[in-house]
Amino acid sequence: MHINHMGDNKNDMNRSQIQLIVKISETGSFTKAGEELHMTQPAVSRAVATIESELGTKLIKRNKKNGLFFTDVGERVLIKFRNILGELQKVDELIAAEQGLEIGKVHIGAYPTACKRFIPKIIRTMEDKYPGLEVKISEGSVDQVKEWLRSKCVDVGMIIPPVEDFDIVPLMKDQLIVIMHSSHPLYQKETIGIPDLQDEDILLGRGGYEVQIHSLFKDFKLKPNVRFVIDYIDTALCMVQEGLGITITTKKNILSLPENVVFRELKPNTFREIGIAVPDMKDISKATDVFIQTARTLFANKSD
Structure with a gap:
């Protein structure tokens, strides 16, 4: 495989070198990348030095303040390397299919609720049907x-539309609750509408x-009176339990409620869409398509 740069100069880059650079970005460590690829730390350092010498630029730097980090050009090269590995994976899948085998890799990105509610069942179903499939999850x-x-x-992600950057496959709708x-x-009201919330302290997710x-x-x-902006629902639930405000989320975002924490449906019925996103x-790959299907x-099309 040839990677061209700087006019007529050419550099021979092999698959293992590209995998090493990508693995370093994933693990954030020469040592951990080496362990996963069965290389010693000195061997990793030598390989990186060789790659950078061939490319004629520094991809990775290390200092006491930031630790290991990729340079600006290194970040751009990383995207190209991931694309190359993705294309090579498709070649592997085509050859395996021709030989009557089912293999593939899919790297899934998902937010915590999706990891709890959807991902385990999806993976179990996929692995039952395609035992050679390799699955990786980032939460x-x-x-x-x-x-x-x-x-x-990641190859595919579970996200909340709308997002203009990606192709979205609608998955389901989830009802909003207060x-x-x-x-x-x-809580004494049977139904709650937005006007009921105009004076409430909102914990916004x-x-x-x-x-x-x-x-x-x-x-x-109206404008919501946002008291705090929260990243994770568990934090919001604990704050509700302490009487610090109310939060609006969805039914499927809640596995269980803490003591003295309750909910009412938002009326009229309002839903939040959940989608599956891919860059294009x-x-x-076939493995990504298997995940989506x-x-x-x-x-x-299932909703509460």
């Missing part, structure tokens, strides 16, 4: 999943809730 916030998709760190302390006066909730309030010419639907078979 993070919705914003982190979007960034992983942009940088090609969560409060059991002593809160709103990140990861797609911000735009939708502000839009719902705007429909009534025309350029996905499995997820849709198990969960598509």
Whole structure:
């Protein structure tokens, strides 16, 4: 495989060298990357030095303040390397299919609730049907999943639309609910509308809730009184339990409620969409397509 740069200069880069650079970015460590690729730390250092010498530029730097980090050009090269590995994976899948084998790799990015609610069942179903399939999961916030998709760190992500950067496959809708302390006066109401919330302290969740909730309030010419902005639902639930405010989330985002924490449905019924995102639907691997189709078979068009 040839990677061309600087006019007529050519550098021979092999698959293992490209895998090493990508693995260092994933682990953030020469030592950990070496362990996963069965290389010693000195061997990793020598290999990186050789790659950088061949390319004529520094990809990775280390200092006491930031530890290991990729240079600006290193970040751009990483995206190209991930694309190359993705294309090589497709070649492997084509050859395996020709030989009657089913193999493949898919790296999934998902926010915590998706990891709990959807991913385990999807993986179990996939592995039962395709035992040779290799699955990797990265768990993070919705914003982190979007960034992983942009940088090609993951093949597919479960996110909250709308997002213009990716191709989205709709998966399901999840109903919005209002969560409060059991002593809160709103709990005495059978239904809760946005006007009921105009004077309430709102614990606003990140990861797609911000735009939708502000839009719902705007429909009534109101603004939410946002007291805190929260990354994770467990944090919001603990704050509700302490009487610090109410939060708006979805039914499927809640595995269980803490003591004295209750919910009411938001009326009229309002839903949040959950989607599966890929950088380009025309350029996905068979393993990624298996993930998407499995997820849709198990969960598509289902809502509470």
